[in-house]
Amino acid sequence: MYMIQPGAAAILSVARRLKGQFIAESLFLRRPAVLRGPCLGPCLEKWTAEYLGQKGGDKEVKIHVSAVPQMDFLHKNFVYKTLTFNEFVKRASEIKHSDFFLCEDESYYLRSLGEDVRKEPADLSKQFPDLAEDFHIPHFFAPDQFFSSVFRISSCGLQLWTHYDVMDNLLAQVTGMKRVVLYSPQDALHLYLSGDKSEVLDIDSPDLQRFPEFVKAKRYECVLEPGDLLFIPALWFHNTLALQFGVGVNVFWRHLPADSYDKKDPYGNKDPVAATRALQALERALHTLDELPADYRDFYGRRMIQRIQKRTYFDNLSSTARQEDSDSTLPSSPFTKPG
Structure with missing residues (x-):
């Protein structure tokens, strides 16, 4: 393989x-x-x-x-x-x-x-x-x-x-x-x-x-x-x-x-149901921020980005773990070796 x-x-x-x-x-x-x-x-x-x-x-x-x-x-x-x-x-x-x-x-x-x-x-x-x-x-x-x-x-x-x-x-x-x-x-x-x-x-x-x-x-x-x-x-x-x-x-x-999965998806490329709901909620949140002045939108938009980053798995990994994860040669596997 x-x-x-x-x-x-x-x-x-x-x-x-x-x-x-x-x-x-x-x-x-x-x-x-x-x-x-x-x-x-x-x-x-x-x-x-x-x-x-x-x-x-x-x-x-x-x-x-x-x-x-x-x-x-x-x-x-x-x-x-x-x-x-x-x-x-x-x-x-x-x-x-x-x-x-x-x-x-x-x-x-x-x-x-x-x-x-x-x-x-x-x-x-x-x-x-x-x-x-x-x-x-x-x-x-x-x-x-x-x-x-x-x-x-x-x-x-x-x-x-x-x-x-x-x-x-x-x-x-x-x-x-x-x-x-x-x-x-x-x-x-x-x-x-x-x-x-x-x-x-x-x-x-x-x-x-x-x-x-x-x-x-x-x-x-x-x-x-x-x-x-x-x-x-x-x-x-x-x-x-x-x-x-x-x-x-x-x-x-x-x-x-x-x-x-979306039951109305015959191609297998529609986002999972939970992901679709989350993206829709994000759009509603962004529209809500439009009620604020530009500097407030910028500030709270950055806070939203920070919250998202904290919730993602890879952003919670240590720098060492992230580096190991990015190494696709998988040196610990006996079935692979660098090309």
Whole structure:
């Protein structure tokens, strides 16, 4: 297993893990990790573009299409289109297109949806039952914790916006190679958030005049190869770049009590119920401060910040403990070593 290391081009150490070791070290420590060699099933050999097109057939799918490979959800620099699955796979696996919506080098992205997109999470076994037979969901959680299995297909070069999810998930890379960049939840204040997404679209060449704090966010990086499995803990920010035409499956599960989550959330990215209430209460408190003069708003706003800092776990750690927590190489683990 790789333990994700910080750095612009991280070199990761490798070891094969048993389920118990993975749970003890990655799930418990809330750290991303790449597992090499898990049993994902015959999908690793079968899921060529031709095979996928044959199995998916004329089933219609809703896809993202963009004239540029760097997709931006906040400003919607893409359009939604509908294609038959076999035509979508054909186009997504091409570099230049004879048939296209926007331009001959447009990029395609599929994120599978539930039957009722407003109510039901994606489930590979329901949307693509023939393909689901080829994919074995890793058993790192109890069956009743399962939330969704999301089928993803990307054109080569496609990059998705930086965001976080509120559930733990495993990203299985079945075909192609994909770069994944991650940021810790502790760096949220440096990522210029709008909801669950970062406003910093270009993480490789960020506009530091607009986003000067972004340089303070520690970058973690890995490259997934076919058969790799990436554990992304809840609240960890991630940004993906398809280095090749690729197919993957995301498996999400509820690691908190079921009633912690918004029951009307089919995507698994709405904040937990208690967090939503807290954020709403904060907005009401800020509106209340508007009744005061500017210098009073500033003073009591700073007092509110101080109260929040005292209540957060990491701000209560000693400086030594914080330093140890920031060291993602985990030197005490016999399964990891500095790259």
